[in-house]
Amino acid sequence: MNIQDNYLKNKKNIFFSENKDIQTHREKLINIFENDGFDKKNNESLKNINQKNFIDFKYRYLISEETSVINNNQENNYSIVSVNGQCSSFKDDKIEITKILDEDYNDFSKNDTIENNDHFVNLNSLFLNSGFKIVIKKNNNIKIKISNIITDDDLTIFQKNNYICEEGSSLNLIEEYENKNNSTSNILNVIKLEKNSQLNHFLIQDNSPNHNLIITSHSSCKKDSTYTQKVYNFSEGYVRNFHYSELIGANSEADLQGIFFLKDNNTSNNKTFVKHLAEDCKSNQVYKGILNDSSKATYFSNTHVDQVAQKTEGYQLSKGILLSDNASYFSKPELKIYADDVKCSHGSTIGPIDENAIFYLRSRGMSKIAATKILISSFINEELSSIDNEQMSEIIQKKLVRYLSKVK
Amino acid sequence: MFLEIKDLSVKIENKNILKSLNLNINKGEVHAIMGPNGSGKSTLANVLAGKEDYEILNGRINFKDNDLFDLNIEERAQEGMFLAFQYPVEIPGVNITPFLYSAINSKRKRMNEEEIDNLSFAKLLKSKASDLGINIDMLKRSVNTGFSGGEKKRYEILQMSILNPDLAILDETDSGLDIDALKIVTDGVNKLKTKDNSFLIITHYQKLLDYIKPDYVHVMVNGSIVKSGGSEIAAEIEKDGFQKFQ
Ligand SMILES: Nc1ncnc2c1ncn2[C@@H]1O[C@H](COP(=O)(O)OP(=O)(O)OP(=O)(O)O)[C@@H](O)[C@H]1O
Numbered sequence: 307m308n309i310q311d312n313y314l315k316n317k318k319n320i321f322f323s324e325n326k327d328i329q330t331h332r333e334k335l336i337n338i339f340e341n342d343g344f345d346k347k348n349n350e351s352l353k354n355i356n357q358k359n360f361i362d363f364k365y366r367y368l369i370s371e372e373t374s375v376i377n378n379n380q381e382n383n384y385s386i387v388s389v390n391g392q393c394s395s396f397k398d399d400k401i402e403i404t405k406i407l408d409e410d411y412n413d414f415s416k417n418d419t420i421e422n423n424d425h426f427v428n429l430n431s432l433f434l435n436s437g438f439k440i441v442i443k444k445n446n447n448i449k450i451k452i453s454n455i456i457t458d459d460d461l462t463i464f465q466k467n468n469y470i471c472e473e474g475s476s477l478n479l480i481e482e483y484e485n486k487n488n489s490t491s492n493i494l495n496v497i498k499l500e501k502n503s504q505l506n507h508f509l510i511q512d513n514s515p516n517h518n519l520i521i522t523s524h525s526s527c528k529k530d531s532t533y534t535q536k537v538y539n540f541s542e543g544y545v546r547n548f549h550y551s552e553l554i555g556a557n558s559e560a561d562l563q564g565i566f567f568l569k570d571n572n573t574s575n576n577k578t579f580v581k582h583l584a585e586d587c588k589s590n591q592v593y594k595g596i597l598n599d600s601s602k603a604t605y606f607s608n609t610h611v612d613q614v615a616q617k618t619e620g621y622q623l624s625k626g627i628l629l630s631d632n633a634s635y636f637s638k639p640e641l642k643i644y645a646d647d648v649k650c651s652h653g654s655t656i657g658p659i660d661e662n663a664i665f666y667l668r669s670r671g672m673s674k675i676a677a678t679k680i681l682i683s684s685f686i687n688e689e690l691s692s693i694d695n696e697q698m699s700e701i702i703q704k705k706l707v708r709y710l711s712k713v714k
Numbered sequence: 715m716f717l718e719i720k721d722l723s724v725k726i727e728n729k730n731i732l733k734s735l736n737l738n739i740n741k742g743e744v745h746a747i748m749g750p751n752g753s754g755k756s757t758l759a760n761v762l763a764g765k766e767d768y769e770i771l772n773g774r775i776n777f778k779d780n781d782l783f784d785l786n787i788e789e790r791a792q793e794g795m796f797l798a799f800q801y802p803v804e805i806p807g808v809n810i811t812p813f814l815y816s817a818i819n820s821k822r823k824r825m826n827e828e829e830i831d832n833l834s835f836a837k838l839l840k841s842k843a844s845d846l847g848i849n850i851d852m853l854k855r856s857v858n859t860g861f862s863g864g865e866k867k868r869y870e871i872l873q874m875s876i877l878n879p880d881l882a883i884l885d886e887t888d889s890g891l892d893i894d895a896l897k898i899v900t901d902g903v904n905k906l907k908t909k910d911n912s913f914l915i916i917t918h919y920q921k922l923l924d925y926i927k928p929d930y931v932h933v934m935v936n937g938s939i940v941k942s943g944g945s946e947i948a949a950e951i952e953k954d955g956f957q958k959f960q
């Protein structure tokens with residue numbers, strides 16, 4: 307079924323389809339799909355994937371009867387179970403959770419950092435059927451854990467979430483994606499950090515082989531704010547991590563990091579993009595991958611420094627270990643600098659595990675497999691040892707052990 | 715025979731490196747090999763330790779009643795072979811202490827010995843480190859990472875003392891060591907020496923052999939051992955170089 311028919315048929319099930327402005331925007335998006343008005347060959351959003359599967363999909367959505375639970379078991383600690391992309395409303399003096407509104411949609415659709423040739427973001431806007439908005443109120447320091455649950459097979463979740471960290475607030479956000487069913491989640495997180503706020507965002511991705519996760523985020527940082535994002539991808543199904551940050555206020559910081567663990571025929575596409583639009587800002591983009599069997603990955607990183615963004619520090623790094631001759635990892639760093647007083651660098655090292663190191667360890671009596679495992683762990687040692695949350699650290703260690711148990 | 719190398723010929727990337735090499739080492743003996751750069755000394759050491767890049771064209775090696783070629787790298791180590799590398803490998807992110815702990819226990823396991831517990835191991839490591847003048851802080855670091863040349867060599871000998879091998883091959887352990895460190899390291903080696911273990915020492919300098927007295931000195935030129943004898947050979951080389959052996 308083509309995109310337009312698919313949309314028209316399911317319209318009643320899709321958010322904001324009565325809103326005139328949004329309708330106009332969606333018609334534009336449909337046109338892009340119908341006319342193929344983009345460069346397919348150089349389209350990062352289409353690398354390594356079967357385009358047809360994603361565009362020619364069967365739309366199916368269920369509003370879950372189960373209410374999503376918000377549990378303030380400890381002060382400043384919230385845990386949320388988001389079911390099929392929805393979350394019930396909640397309000398206290400620290401946070402407020404609501405449905406997303408038309409204006410949130412419009413607000414986002416005017417943003418041009420995410421190019422309009424990103425099919426998946428366009429699909430998200432077109433078929434939007436879920437999502438929520440969380441506001442962290444001024445000067446509060448809180449922790450939220452969100453478990454993302456999907457209740458049925460063959461669901462297509464198109465979810466848009468808004469996070470707003472008000473001035474002086476601090477949020478520690480852990481998101482878990484651990485779905486076992488045959489479904490697709492296409493999620494767009496729009497994150498706003500007001501002055502002097504802070505967000506530590508962890509995404510743990512561990513889906514089964516037939517679950518596809520497409521996750522895109524767009525964060526913007528005002529003066530003195532810091533956004534840190536750490537993605538741990540252990541999924542056996544397809545995952546796309548595309549994360550954009552805009553540093554719009556002076557002395558703000560964006561740190562976009564990811565580690566992925568791939569095996570079998572799995573694929574993961576990754577992209578980070580930081581736009582420096584103010585002075586004295588810092589950014590980090592670091593992705594590391596371990597690829598076994600016939601797995602494939604891409605990583606595009608991009609630092610854009612506007613002419614006003616003097617004293618920028620921007621750092622990009624991609625590293626990969628290929629555990630098999632059939633695995634492949636394509637990485638491409640990019641820098642566009644329009645200011646003169648900047649420090650930017652990028653590096654990339656991808657290759658098989660260091661044979662000399664293996665020989666050294668084995669020559670002390672360690673088995674080949676033990677040596678391989680110890681070297682894989684050491685490759686991400688820095689990232690793992692810097693997790694300052696004990697519970698998180700345990701979760702990640704367990705998943706790492708599971709991954710390593712399949713390494714031969 | 716403890717170690718018997720017979721007619722060994724080895725090539726790498728179409729280049730013959732070792733040529734019909736013969737060498738016998740008995741229990742309790744110290745052998746030294748001297749030879750010009752590129753003569754194949756490290757190649758011999760690596761082949762003994764089991765490095766897989768080489769093509770064995772001919773010959774056989776017996777080690778403690780095993781055909782050495784039947785054993786893989788770790789099995790050789792577990793059987794009691796130890797190579798102190800000429801160029802120890804830096805392995806960032808792999809901490810020395812747990813690595814050595816797992817190494818010593820994999821050896822004990824093969825020998826059907828009881829595993830050493832964490833606490834006794836920590837004690838052992840500390841005392842050996844202090845014998846070798848190695849700072850305790852260094853034991854918290856990653857394997858060889860950022861170590862100075864001399865620190866790397868000391869650390870090889872620390873590993874050797876912990877693993878207590880039957881056959882230790884020291885590949886230019888003396889190069890990079892200052893005069894005091896040389897004394898400390900050779901003391902360490904001499905302490906370890908018993909009538910049941912053997913050493914194969916590769917060096918360019920007679921100095922080392924003043925500290926560790928070899929029973930035999932061999933001259934290796936162009937992939938073969940061209941002369942064997944006692945310590946007097948080292949003195950000859952020190953005086954006249956390798957010219958007359960070539
Ligand atoms: N991977 C390789 N590919 C090609 N040639 C090699 C390789 N490894 C060693 N060789 C060559 O084999 C020869 C012997 O090298 P080896 O390291 O055994 O010498 P050495 O006697 O230890 O020298 P030195 O005293 O300088 O340490 C050298 O000519 C070296 O270039």
Ligand SMILES: [Mg+2]
Nearest residue numbers: 755756757800
């Ligand atoms: Mg050498």
